[in-house]
Amino acid sequence: MAERRFEIARIPGFATIAVATFVMLYLPIAALVTFSFNEGNSVAVWSGFSLHWYEKAWANQAVKDATVRSLTIAVCAALISTTVATLAAMGTTRRAKFRGETFIYVAINQPLMVPEIVTAVALMILFGMVKQATGYQGLGYLILAHSAFCIPFAYLPIRARLEGMDLSLETAAGDLYATPWQTFRHVTLPLLGPGILAGAMLAFVISLDDVIITEFVKSGGQDTLPTYMLGQLRRTMTPEVNAISTALLGLTVVLLTAFFLLTRKRD
């Protein structure tokens, strides 16, 4: 340790800003989690420890329905967007360079660039027409919309993984009598596994979390967990919302931890 490196921590005020940043990031969540265990009706005044808001949320049929709906949409959207994203990533990394490659890349990542509210309004109008024409009012619209905006989140980790993969492995498979499909099935796909898993989990979490597009696209009685909570806030706010949020947070943390452990082990 004789070497004197550039040390950012020596700059005055570094520690203060770092601590302030972490407080800003985690204090609200800490408060939310704390008050989910509040005994009273308030989300701001502590009156004793209790689990009854969790019990209440658990017993609430509307919460149960919204949870099932949220999970259904998130699972479907994750599956669809990951499949599409895998194909897109193969198409943009496993072929010769072509004109307009950058354009394709930008086009695939459209949901990251267009303001979500714009997409939401556009989808509402388009789906409104379709709903009228077909009469179909089901969850399909939400699944389709979620799949679309989840694509870039699935695409980016899969593409990163593909770019890091040695192309000569696929060449070697071809040399060893594997057809293009066998090469994909026995070499590309297994090696791509962690990237696909990462993409799927990210897509799942992003879908689970969505409010804006869901709010505009959903038909009556199609509340997901986030839109249900938003609706609750408009009326009286009780720690039930805190309890649901905490549960959602717990699920996300578990998923991300699992994802982290899985990808770290493979590499």
Next chain:
Amino acid sequence: MTEAVTIEARHAVKAFGQGEHVVRALDDVSIQIRKGEFFTLLGPSGCGKTTLLRLIAGFEMPTSGTILLDGADITDLPPNRRPVNTVFQSYALFPHLTVAENIGFGLTMQGRPKAEVKARVAEMLALVKLEAMAGRKVSQLSGGQQQRVALARALAPQPKVLLLDEPLSALDLKLRKEMQVELKRLQTETGITFIFVTHDQEEALTMSDRIGVMSAGKLQQVGSPRDIYTRPVNRFVASFIGETNFLPATVVSGGVRLSTGDVVAVETAAQGAVTLAVRPEQVRIVAAEESGAIVATVRMLVYFGTDTHCHLALADGTEVVARVQSPASGEAGIEEGSTVGIRFASGAAQVLED
């Protein structure tokens, strides 16, 4: 060795780039590789040797020309339909499979029965002496062991031709020497035609039945290691393989006249200005007054252990290097600064047309 041709390239051209930036990586190469021979493509990086190998494997399509296998045109066949396997420079072993699964990959893809794959894998493991490693992941192996797995994997489907793309370049010197012997043994035991790409002239000379020397996308010379070394057809081949003295000369009756005026007796059909090429070990140092000897001054002696390199200057300053075997005493018996005579071993000097 039979004279039957296994692989043949006819006027193969491979151009990369477009418009004004076209680079001919392979410029009208025609070559015949015989059944069961150890053939080496030798040349500096960028000479087109790897491109030729990739055309034979089917990883690249020639811009023009044809590739034939046992007389049949395979130019348009994809790699997975050619009975040709490759050992890659990077080995390209499948990291998610075990050693045994890697070796069996080709046979499995061909749809051979499980029992046959298993038996063949066991046979290959024994051939490369890796029986104990069958269940390991390839990342758990050393560089030399990975090299053996790559070889076994490529040999397992019993290809008609095995292509080796600088497979030893990642190994350290000692391991490389061992693998050279190993490769030669495998080639003899299996009887499969090997096409070996390298930029290492020593590797090429020690292992090959025949060598094709390449430069700038063209095949410069094809011949046995002895032919290539003793009878290089041009300056490139002479300088790329081994060390050579190049002396400017003019053709006269009965031989060539050097720039010093000395006449060296050689047979040649060439006319006018030529280059006389002589290997340093073919330059003999004799007494200065010996008749017919070319007078030279010893500039510098460099001791190499088995031999000593004498850097000499001819009367007009032309430099010549002579390699003299070091005597037991450790002294070459030649003093720096002294005047000596040199002669070329009979038949050793080669006239190259410029």
